[in-house]
Structure formats: C-alpha cells, structure tokens
Amino acid sequence: MTPSPTDKVMTVGQLAARSGVAVTALHFYESKGLIHSTRSSGNQRRYPREALRRVAVIKMAQRLGIPLATIHDALKTLPIGRAPTAADWQRLSEQWRQDLTLRIDKLLMLRDQLDGCIGCGCLSLQSCPLRNCDDQLGVQGPGPQLLEPGADPAL
Template identity: 50%
Template sequence: MSHRKPLSQGLSIGDLAARTGLAVSAIRFYETHGIVRPLRNAGGHRRYDRSDLRRLSFAMIAQRLGFPLAEIAEQMAALPEGRAPSRADWGRIAGGFRMKIDARIAALERLRDNLDGCIGCGCLSLDRCSLYNPGDIEGRAGPGPRRIMGAEN
C-alpha cells in the first residue's frame, strides 16, 4: 500500500518519455516491474514524480551492464516512496551492485588475460591452454569453461 499523496501536477508519461528517451510502452513495462509507481490524477492519468527520472535512468544503465530487470527491481524496491531517494538511499543500492560489478570486471580481466593466448594458438601448447581439460577433470566442479570464467560461470 502506497503512502504517497495524490499528485495534482507531476510529470505525464509523455514528459517522462521525452526526458528519458524511452518509449511510452517501455515506461509502462518498467511500471509493471515496479521500477516506477505512478499515481493517478483526478482525471485518471498517470503522474510521475521527478525522482522517477532517476529511477528509470538507473534501471536503463543497470540493464546495459547486464543486470536482469528482476534484480534491478528487487534492489530498487528498497528506495523510499513519496520522496526523492537520498544519497544514502542510492549508496545502499550502489553497494550491492558494486560487488557484482567488481566480480564481472575480474571475470572479464581473466577472460582477456587467458583467452588471448588461446585464440589462434592451434593448441600447440596444451599444457598451458586454459581450455584444455584432460579427462574432464574440471567437469566434476560444474559445467562451462571454469578455468577462464571462474567458478561463477
């Protein structure tokens, strides 16, 4: 149940679309996932808080970084309703994403550092190849290219 007061003004969905670059249908899609929660004015039209600009922008950036929408929505559910999120509110969300981003950076660095020696080598040096897996020893720990991608793949 929302504790937000009805808006007499606020941003229309068209205003929000113009400011974010999103299609109206995309804003409605984000709404169904709880990223934004518009109120209805007396005429029944959606009205958005200015803070919804930041919520949508954050969701768009997080999606570009590969985070699934469900995870973004889960994190953003902790943001307050009825007021713009504070620096501390955003800081709490950023902390959760920071650890995951750092893990992705580390995985990308491992991939970069290990794969460049493998591409084009023709596997003439199987003892040093990150993909070589004699007897499928790595398969006991789980699927995928575990040496390059690490255990989280």
C-alpha cells in the same frame, strides 16, 4: 507540455521527454514494478515526479550491467513518495560493487585466456576454459558439440 516545478505528476510523454527513455520502455518498467503510476479520471497514466529520478537510477544500473531483477529488488528498498537521494544511490552502489568487481575479474581472466583458444576450432579440448570448462562435452565425441548439435562426426 513541460511540467512546471509545482506539478506533482507527469504524463508518460513528459516523463519520456525528461528522462530520454522511450514511452514503451517506461511502460515496460512499470509492468516489471520498477516505477509506478496512478490513473487520471480519463484513465491516463500519471507518474509522480520522483519517477524521473527512479528512471535515472534504472538507466545507470542498466549501463553497469545490473540485471532488471536486481534493480527491482534494490528499488523496493527505497521509500515511496520521494526521489532517491545521493545517500540512497551510495547504498545501492555499494550493494552492486562486489558483483561488478567479480564480473570484471572474470572478464579480465577470460580476456587473458582468449589467445589460447583462438584458432583451436574444436572448442571442446580439455584446455578450453572459455567454452567447455572441465571438458564436460568431451564424452559426447570430438568437435564443437554445442556449435553443431547432431552433426555427423564422420563428415
């Protein structure tokens, strides 16, 4: 059943259908405090209509690689009882922009250094910035210390 525009609440099935998010994911979001529901007299979940917009914010943030804990903190800054607005999204996206820029810069640096690591095999050389920055594992012996823990170096 599709809610009418005058409905103030949605069932979990209606929210799932409208948002494209599985019921189990909605239950998970609720268990993490990302969305909230009330209970009907029959103890069924009822979500306010603004939960639909909150789910959209959660999904977009996840697509950007924002951790759920960070999404949770951001959603706590939104007023309860109304859907997030474009201004709310602008404020949230500004908070996340610097972190995203730093992650993009780090990924670009790793991408540009990747060719130097392909084929080396040991992943513990002093020059390997990808797996063993500053050769912290070199004191444990030669070879791929993290890939073969406890392996006999004589083999």
